[in-house]
Amino acid sequence: MRVVAADAGVAGTHLLGDLYGCDAARLTNREFLERLAVEAARRAGATVCDVAAVNFPRRSPEQPSGITVVAVLAESHLSIHTYPEAGYAAVDIFTCGESCDTGRGYAYIKEQLAPASDSVTAIVRGTPRPALSATQ
Amino acid sequence: MRVVAADAGVAGTHLLGDLYGCDAARLTNREFLERLAVEAARRAGATVCDVAAVNFPRRSPEQPSGITVVAVLAESHLSIHTYPEAGYAAVDIFTCGESCDTGRGYAYIKEQLAPASDSVTAIVRGTPRPALSATQ
Numbered sequence: 001m002r003v004v005a006a007d008a009g010v011a012g013t014h015l016l017g018d019l020y021g022c023d024a025a026r027l028t029n030r031e032f033l034e035r036l037a038v039e040a041a042r043r044a045g046a047t048v049c050d051v052a053a054v055n056f057p058r059r060s061p062e063q064p065s066g067i068t069v070v071a072v073l074a075e076s077h078l079s080i081h082t083y084p085e086a087g088y089a090a091v092d093i094f095t096c097g098e099s100c101d102t103g104r105g106y107a108y109i110k111e112q113l114a115p116a117s118d119s120v121t122a123i124v125r126g127t128p129r130p131a132l133s134a135t136q
Numbered sequence: 137m138r139v140v141a142a143d144a145g146v147a148g149t150h151l152l153g154d155l156y157g158c159d160a161a162r163l164t165n166r167e168f169l170e171r172l173a174v175e176a177a178r179r180a181g182a183t184v185c186d187v188a189a190v191n192f193p194r195r196s197p198e199q200p201s202g203i204t205v206v207a208v209l210a211e212s213h214l215s216i217h218t219y220p221e222a223g224y225a226a227v228d229i230f231t232c233g234e235s236c237d238t239g240r241g242y243a244y245i246k247e248q249l250a251p252a253s254d255s256v257t258a259i260v261r262g263t264p265r266p267a268l269s270a271t272q
Contacts, residue, residue: 012226014152016259016261018261049190049204050188052186052188052206052208054185054186054208054210056210068185068208068209068212068213070188070206070208070213072188072190072204072206073204074190076204076217076226077204077206077215077217079212079230081212081213081230083232083262086262090148090212090230090232090261092228092230094215094217094226094228096217096219096226121259125152125154125226126154126222126224126226127154
């Protein structure tokens with residue numbers, strides 16, 4: 001999937017992906033997720049300016065810790081939030097301008113997290129709204 | 137606007153706001169935008185874990201610098217990307233669970249940036265997709 005916004009001066013494309021049935025071990029591996037965010041940004045053609053990551057407290061001793069990774073991009077941001085207890089990850093890739101391909105970045109994340117299923121929406125930002133595509 | 141996801145165990149609500157015709161001076165004020173992100177998160181009922189901010193290079197000497205602020209929340213993230221040359225700001229408030237009110241956080245950002253117009257979409261994450269509401 002390649003989505004390019006019409007007005008490159010302001011507009012961007014924002015891909016929202018929900019991944020279900022991921023391997024919990026990968027969703028709790030902070031170093032893996034940080035590398036994943038950086039490499040996905042690179043594959044999307046974006047430039048990483050900063051990376052912030054947080055481990056969240058376990059809800060109970062039996063439950064693994066979820067992790068948030070946010071990469072601040074020269075083109076906007078890429079985020080991954082994980083909920084290992086549910087096998088779920090929420091991914092956002094938001095890039096402005098027409099030089100990036102959010103779909104390529106998402107394809108890499110999906111390959112690495114190997115969800116049983118996923119749901120993707122791409123939205124044009126900075127122009128009158130409508131969802132550009134809703135696939136998979 | 138109040139949007140609450142059905143399954144608080146995993147699901148969250150993601151508000152995407154595009155603000156047009158904002159005052160350029162506010163869109164170039166990094167300290168103001170950092171405070172704005174933190175206060176908006178607080179008003180949404182979220183907990184800020186970390187804040188990352190980046191100033192982007194001017195495209196030309198005549199153009200002001202855009203700024204990105206990303207607040208990592210215990211509930212997901214809040215981001216503001218500004219394009220002062222276009223008077224435009226892209227705002228995301230993504231919170232998981234049912235304890236937060238993204239609409240309250242957005243209302244505060246809108247009040248402070250005072251756009252001539254804006255466009256908002258709220259999406260449920262972590263459940264089969266559709267846009268919950270598209271208003272304004």
